[in-house]
Amino acid sequence: MDPRTADLTTDRTTVALWEGGDAVRLVEVPLPDLGPGEVLVRVRLTTVCGSDRHTVSGRRPAPVPSVLGHEAVGDVVAVGPGGVDAEDGGPLRTGDRVVWGVTVSCGTCDRCAAGRTAKCRAVRKVGHEAFASAWPLSGTYARHLVLPAGSTVARVPAAVPDDLASPAGCATATVMATIEAAGPLAGRRVLVSGAGMLGITAVAAARAAGAAQVLVTDPDAARRDLALRFGATSALGVDEPVGGGDVAIELSGSSPAVARCLDALDVGGRLVLAGSVTPSPAVPLDPERVVRRWLTVTGVHNYEPRHLRAALDLLERTRETVPWSDLVTPAVGLDQVGRLLSGPAGPAPRAAVVP
């Protein structure tokens, strides 16, 4: 029998508990009784997001100990009393294959009311909560996790395999938020700065949105090659001149790259910043250039529930034309999480774990 099927009836689970630095230990813990609005999920496959590697290397603060991991796909094992609705409005059922949003919001504060639930004043994040808190099973480097009330839970289309679905809840949905912020892309010239997981995904998303040209910049030749296979019309190193862009999507987080994006925009151009998630040097802004060129600069951090749906739609629509599986290495076991978090980066943008 599939071990995951056996786990549907267990009352205990195993988590990869991060204890600071590169210390990760497998720990068996009891499964909690669910409260209203809560969902218990058996993780099918989880992918290692770069932000977890940043956490372990000390670049991103996080509570210790905790269960890290936020990108995953899993099966619903149980829902709390009264039931829980999926993102599509229908009730979640045991056995549904789902992904979920990284942010959990209150739904009532001023920011939630304004439609910015990712910036909820009481926001909590999957894979980012203390193990000694009201939400110990918050992370996906585990056999099970609990999704609290206020989570976005979306059913995965049957045609989308686990390794494509797993990044939907972080990388793909974040990219869909940047694509929305970029405005209509049909016929436009798009610059994607940075060809990591988000940049490569943005290339495919921009092409799917009808962009006429997608130029990618990245210092790494192998990443540029990958971008071309995902539909980029050209790929350049970071020292080569770029210009004539209608839209620039900055996903590298490098300040010089931000400046280069600003320089590359044509009249009416729009710069979407999403890669700058750690402190970085300020970038000079020439206000006359912004005025005379009618430029717009905007930022995107995390995403709203509709972007998770957009991510699944993109993956379903492009699963046969875009080599999505090339972004994910073959899966290893939960006991390898420590090595994946603190060891050298792997050959693909995402390492997969089947807990």
Ligand SMILES: [Zn+2]
């Ligand atoms: Zn992430």
Ligand SMILES: [Zn+2]
């Ligand atoms: Zn709120």
